[in-house]
Amino acid sequence: MIIKMKAAEEIKVNQVQIKDNFWSVIQERIINIVIPFQEKVLNDEIPGVAKSHAIENFRIAAGLSEGEFYGMVFQDSDVAKWLEGVAYSLAVKPDEDLEKRADGIIDIIEKAQQPDGYLDTYFIIKEPEKRWQNLQECHELYCAGHMMEAAAAYYQVTGKDKLLHVAERMADHIIGRFGEDKERGIPGHQEVEIGLMKLYHATGKKKYKDMARFFLEERGKNPNYFYEEKIKRGWQHWGQYSLKPLDSTYNQAHTTIYEQKEAVGHAVRAVYMYTAMADLAGEDKDQRLFDACLTLWNxxxxxxxxxTGGIGSTMEGEAFSADYDLPNDMAYAETCASIAMVFFAKRMLEIKPDGKFADIMERELYNGIISGIQLDGKKYFYVNPLEVNPGVSGKIxxxxxTLPERPGWYECACCPTNLVRLIASLGAYAWSESDTTIYSHLFIGQKAQMHKANVEVESSYPWEGKVAYHVKPKSDSEFTLAIHIPEFVNAEDENTIIAVNARSVEIRKALKSGYLYITRxxxxxxxxxxxxxxxxxxxxxxxxxxxxAGCVALMRGPIVYCFEGVDNGENIQALRIPKEMKAEPFLWKEGVLKGNVCLRMEGYCMEGNxxxxxxERPAKKHAELTAIPYYAWANRGENQMRVWMLEEQ
Amino acid sequence: MIIKMKAAEEIKVNQVQIKDNFWSVIQERIINIVIPFQEKVLNDEIPGVAKSHAIENFRIAAGLSEGEFYGMVFQDSDVAKWLEGVAYSLAVKPDEDLEKRADGIIDIIEKAQQPDGYLDTYFIIKEPEKRWQNLQECHELYCAGHMMEAAAAYYQVTGKDKLLHVAERMADHIIGRFGEDKERGIPGHQEVEIGLMKLYHATGKKKYKDMARFFLEERGKNPNYFYEEKIKRGWQHWGQYSLKPLDSTYNQAHTTIYEQKEAVGHAVRAVYMYTAMADLAGEDKDQRLFDACLTLWNxxxxxxxxxTGGIGSTMEGEAFSADYDLPNDMAYAETCASIAMVFFAKRMLEIKPDGKFADIMERELYNGIISGIQLDGKKYFYVNPLEVNPGVSGKIxxxxxTLPERPGWYECACCPTNLVRLIASLGAYAWSESDTTIYSHLFIGQKAQMHKANVEVESSYPWEGKVAYHVKPKSDSEFTLAIHIPEFVNAEDENTIIAVNARSVEIRKALKSGYLYITRxxxxxxxxxxxxxxxxxxxxxxxxxxxxAGCVALMRGPIVYCFEGVDNGENIQALRIPKEMKAEPFLWKEGVLKGNVCLRMEGYCMEGNxxxxxxERPAKKHAELTAIPYYAWANRGENQMRVWMLEEQ
Structure with missing residues (x-):
């Protein structure tokens, strides 16, 4: 099957303004609460939160301050991810003061960069002689990748290129060191591949794309790479928690990307890699690479x-485990891994606009990702279980x-910063545009400035199935608007209506692989x-x-529902969903869940002795059951929660 | 409620000879395979098995050999437990050679004992100056307790008192050191309390019972005991795996035995303690202590x-977790802990012959204990899960x-040696005798020499409900035979027949708290x-x-059944037990399961896309299901297994 490669091109975050009853609230929360909070954390201004020192590390490396390096070996990436988030937030909501402060930090970063382009404060300050000796644990390439992403974003939104040049110099330094005929290194945590691709998109310079390809294709050629590296250098960074250098599946270095048929190891590492693979496949119209992506996707x-879209079901190694091994109460399902799936899905969509990619993007966004953030924006889950049980979860x-409540900020601040950069740039995930077609992937209320037209979307989604696209073409040439219709929409249903200027469209004819094509x-x-x-x-x-086994999960639209003890009593496993379910949606009217559409239904409760x-067979009693959106769980104190519920027996 | 305390007295192992179609085979396996194998292990004669050095340690301590101590700090207990098992096996099957070899080892042990009575080869050889400084980790009292049990058993069966005197000297040494007005120490692993009670039963010397009471009642008076001990000595034995001295629930030192209302911490430590408590409560007719036992039992x-009778549901600390937290696929359920429940149950029965104690003893014996040993007697489970899934269990x-197959001998050889001593002495658990009554607790075919009568039991149990007691009284005084009727026996059923000399007994009248009383x-x-x-x-x-939730387990008689993949296909969770189940028992005719009564039934298999x-709702297809006794699982290669099965929906 020859597919039409790179059907669509990247959308810039400032082409889209989200105005949505669902997402605008979350975007505002991210921009007004999380970004300023994180800035204070990075500057060590929040008492009671684990010391960050991340900006101070750059100051010390720049010679602007005295002191020792402090933090994780990849502490620099916190600053980079924050800057990337700031860039997107400036596109959503311009803020002169914030931009000025960000510029100030970029000045420091530039000063910290070494004459040869090298940039990593841990090694600059602490062990300059040990640079590039420990790719497995020391994450220099990982930090570089995040700085490249931040630089591309900041340049895209503000037009300022200082950080872009910093990132380019570091990229050039990397190109000077690694490659076919140079050092055949690979990163211990994939990310630089995405960064290099973003640098390529921002600058058009092919060398960055080539370098991304090198890192991707070198991976797994020597499955003992990290083991040999360890023997050669004779030291390790992480002491007793050291990564096992012989476990090359952990970071997907066990075989080449073309031979990898199963998603294994650390889920974030894996999906960051797949994301870069898909990006490169699209750019290079590389069918073999796209096929490799598709195998792993499937x-x-x-x-x-x-x-819920959660991936990486085991805590050990935050990793994929085995096919169909999806324990609900032990799930890892890291927020960051679900975010990575959106990155991956979007790259796949840009190659091939297939509803199956957009459906997953939607599943992640409305469920496993935003479950990571408390409704007030102040606390975060890294781990997103599908069942918790007080007295057991978080304890045994x-x-x-699998904590039963969001614990707040973490020393390793990956998930909140990833949430910031994704949600602040959400608009860019909603669209693609090719020569002939504007693609709408998500039913989000927004104004989008595309090449062929401005499109304004009004949406009652995800609570109601009612969306309108207002099209304002920029020329009088014919073009196609392709709108993703979620997989759950029943095209045969008489209530399903699609109309252009109030004239019905014949859906079956217009719908192809999950997209409705309207050409005019x-x-x-x-x-x-x-x-x-x-x-x-x-x-x-x-x-x-x-x-x-024996269970059902409830969904309405793109939303997965769950049952909490606070609504359903202390023994949720004793409840049963009736075979003939009549779930009545209702709007939650007050308190923290206000505005959520929840589900109420008659069901059963099993009562035994x-x-x-x-x-003695337990008796089946009638019970009224209430389900709330999964993402909204754990906002009303510690209590039991289940997504999968037994059906009536 | 005033209960009749110490209703019955201890039965000696040589009063009973088991002749049972079920248990004799297992006893023979234990005596013919496990005891000789373990002897070779203790003598380091089995290549490929972790070095034991346990007997060599005694030789070195005795000055009969040169070298260093090797093994766990409690290595001595392996020798003691083996000797105890040998003693019981000599009662079942006299063996002059074996007895001679055991006598030889006892000679060495005697020589290793220090002039002041102290006996622990680790400290004698390695760190004599550190004796008694680390009761938490170093298990001197634990080893002493096992030596006391071995000594009492060896004396009981052979009449030889050399080891008994060794144990008494060590006990006297302990009495000289610990007590109200002396050092207020408590053992880090309970066991010496049982040992002291056995020494008391063997010698009649009250001081040993008093010492047991001291250790039991001192426990938890100072919950920081082990923490203070650690600070005081300034060293630790177990390095990074060191026990947390502040976690006093782990070894039940968090509060006094009278204030403990829940079974917590390491399950074996806990139930060894409860066993000694019950023994002491019976001896002293101590209602308060019995009530404390009953609370923990309940x-x-x-x-x-x-x-299955398994206890201690979490791997971490091999411990009790929380009420109703009984995960099947993560169960710990150590074989030793189930064995300890038999010890506890028997002591409770000796105080109060209530069927609820005997029922648990039976549940343990026919399920969670013998699941620990492979049908050929050659490999052992420490952990007894109720569900395994190939590719997940033992791996993720x-x-x-939760290993899917029995792995063989372990470095820490607790479970096999515990199995030996329990099963070799099984006869002693089947009976009690008071002034007025002979109690039969278990339907095991056997000949028992009691004070009032010889009783011969013929039994088709556990495969058929057919047992006959042949009574040969020793005098013409009236007495009562009280026979435990398992809780599952339906007294109302017309098929239930109890007859004395073919004349029916009115069951409802004769049955009291699970025992059928026949006085004549x-x-x-x-x-x-x-x-x-x-x-x-x-x-x-x-x-x-x-x-x-939604599941049923199947039992027939005392046997819990399970479903294995080898009989039921690869997807056991998709099978359903019908609401109206017709389980047909059948005798397995060949192969490793030969002789087991299994269950066959029509059921369902859910088939989805x-x-x-x-x-799409999965379809419900007919399927023939086969269940085998739980204890016999994992004897036909690695495959899926489940005890709890979903019922038809």
Whole structure:
């Protein structure tokens, strides 16, 4: 199958302004609460939060301050990720003061850069003689990658190129050191590949794309690379927690990217790599590389993903485990890994606009990603379990990582900063544009300035199936508007209506691989109306998923629901969803859940005697059940929670 | 409630000869395979098995050999437990050679004992100046306790008192050191309390019972005892794996025995302590102490025990976790902990012959204990999960301890040696005798020489409900034979027949707290016949046990059944037990399971599509299901196994 490669091109964050009853609130929360909070953390101004020292490290490296390096070996990346988030937030909401402060930090970063382009404060300050000896643990390439992403973003939004030049000099330094005929190193934590691709997109310089390809294709050629590196250097950075150099699956270095058929190891590392692979495949119209991406994509979404979009089901190594091994109460499902899936999905969409990629992007965004942030924006989950049980979760071996409430800021601040950069740049994920077509991937209320037209989207999503596209073409040439119709929309349903200027579109004809294609000579004021019913739906898991046997999960639209103890009593496992379910949506009217559409239904509660084991069959009693959106769980104190519920027996 | 204390007295192992179609085979396996194998291990004669050095340590301490101490700090206990097992095995099957070799080892032990009575080869050889400074980690009292048990057993069976005197000298040394007005130490691993009680039973010397009471009652008076001990000595034995001295629940030192209301911490430590408490409560007719035992007993059997009798549900600390936290696929359920429950149950029965104690003893013996030993007697489980899944169990974090096959001998050889001493002395658990009554606790075929009568039991148990007691009284005084009737026997069922000399007994009248009381002037040749139906039964777990929601376990008689992949296909979680189950028992005719009564039934298999998540309801197809006794699992290669099965929906 020859596919049409690189169908669409990258959308810049400042082409889109989100105005959505659902997402604008979250974007504002991110911009008004998380970015300033994180800035204070980076400057060590928040008492009670683990010391960061990240900006101070740059000051010391720049000779502007005296002192010792402090923090994780990859502490620099916190500053880079914050800067990237700031860049996107400036596109959403210009803020002169913030931009000035960011410029100031960029000045310091520039001063910290060494004459040869090298930039990593840990090694500059602490062990300059040990540079580039420990790619496995010391994350110099990882930090460089994040700085490249920040630089590209800052340049894209503000037009300022100081950080871009810093990133280019570091990239050139890397190019000078690594390659086919040079040192055949690979990063211990993939990320520089994405950074190099972004630098390529920002500058058009092919050498950065080539370098990304080198790192991707070198990986796994020598599965013992990190082991040999360790022997050669004779020291290790992480002491007793040191990464096992012989476990090359952990960072996907066990075989080449073309031979990898299963998603293994650390989920974030893996999906960052797949993201860069997809980006490169699209740029180079590389069918073989795209096929490699597709194999890994399919393994994740067909065997290794929670219904919430969570991936990486085991705590050990924050990693993928085995096909269909998806324990709900032990899930790792790191917020960052779900975010990475959006990166990956978007790159895949840019090659091939297929609803299956957009559906996953939507699943991640409305569920496993925003579950990572408390509704007030102040606390975060790294781990997103699908079941917690008070007294067990967070306390007992095996469940210690599945905390029943969001704990706040972490020493390793990856997830909150990743949330910031994704959500602040959300608009860029909603669209693609090719020569002939504008693609809309997400039903988010927004104004988008595309090459062929300005498009304004009004949306009642995700609570109602009602979206309208107002198209204002920029010329009178014919073009196509391709709108992703989520997989759950029933095209056969009489309530599903798609109309252009109030005239019905024949859906079956217009719908192809999850996208509705409307080709015409657009006129200013043209409106595409989309309406569909959103009943509560029962989802069954594959019979091979042992943890969901006999269970259903509930969804409505793109939202996965869960049941909490505070609404349903202390014994959620005793509740049963009826075979003939009538789930009634209702708007939560007050308190922290205000504005959420929840589900109410008649169900059952099994009541047994007090014995631990008994021959007496428990009785089936009627019970009223209430489900809330999964992402909104754990906002009302510690209590039990389950996504997968047993059906009536 | 005033209970009749110490209703019954200890039965000596040589009063009973087991002749049972079920247990004799296991006893023979233990005596013919495990004891000789372990002897070779202790003598370092088995290549490929972790070096023991345990006997060599005694030789070195005795000055009979040169060298360094090797092994765990409690290596001595392996020799003691082996000697105890040998003693019981000599009662079952006299063996002059074995006895001679055991005598030889006892000679060495005697020589190793120090002039002041002290006996612990680790400290004698390695760090004599550090004796008694680290009760938390160094297990001197633990080893002493096992030596006391061995000594009492060896004396009981052979009449030889050399080891008894060794144990008494060590006990006297301990009495000289610890007590109210002396050092207020407590053992880090309870066991010496049981040993002291056995020494008391063997010698009648009250000082040993008093010392047991001191250790039991001192415990928890100072919850910081081990912390203060650590500060005082300034060293630790176990390096990075050191026990946390502030976690005083781990070894039940957090509060006094009277204030402990929940079974917490390391399960074996806990139940060894409860065993000594119950023994002492019976001896001293101590109602308060018995009440303390009963509280802890109830917490275990009503909230913290698997249906197999397994206890200690978490791997971390091999410990009790929380009420109703009984994960099947992560269970620890150590074989030793189930064995300890038999010790505890028997002591409780000696105080109060209540069927609830005997039922648990039976549950442990037929399920969670003998699952620890492979059917050929050659490999052992320490951990007894109720579910394993190939590719996950034994491999992935959280499940690494739940091995899908028995791995053989361990460096820490606690479970096999505990199995030996329990099963070789099984006869002693089957009976009690008081002034007025002979109690039969277990339906095991055997000949028992009691004070009031010789009783011969013929039994088809556990495969058929058919048992006969042949009574041969020793005098013509009236006495009572009280026979435990398992809780599952339906007294109302017309198939349940109890008859004395073919004349029916009115069961409802004769049955009290699980025991059938028959009082008469017995004549030689009197026969009590007991018959009852044993249909396959569905067991429901308490609705608070989240891991068994919607599930049933199957039992027939005392046997818990499980489903293995080899009989039921690769996807056991997709199978369903029908609401109206017709489980047909059948005798397995060949191969490793030969002789086991298994269950066959019509059931269902849920078949869904290939999607990971789908709105399509899986179809319910007919399937033939086969269950085998739980204890016999993992004897046919690695495959899936489940005890708890979903019921038809």
């Amino acid at each position: 393994n994740i979404v067909q065997q290794r993903m929670y219904v 071996y095996g469940y210690k990582h 000579t657009w006129k200013d004021g043209d409106i595409v109306d989309i309406q569909f019913a959103m009943p509560g739906r029962k989802i069954f898991a594959n019979q091979r998923v042992r943890d969901n 007090n014995e631990l084991y008994s021959e | 917490n275990i059997v009503q909230q913290r025990m698997y249906v 974090y959280g499940y690494k301890h 002037t017995w004549k030689d040749g009197d026969i009590v016949d007991i018959q009852f139906a044993m249909p396959g039964r569905k067991i429901f777990a308490n609705q608070r046990v989240r891991d068994n 290939n999607e990971l998540y789908s709105e």
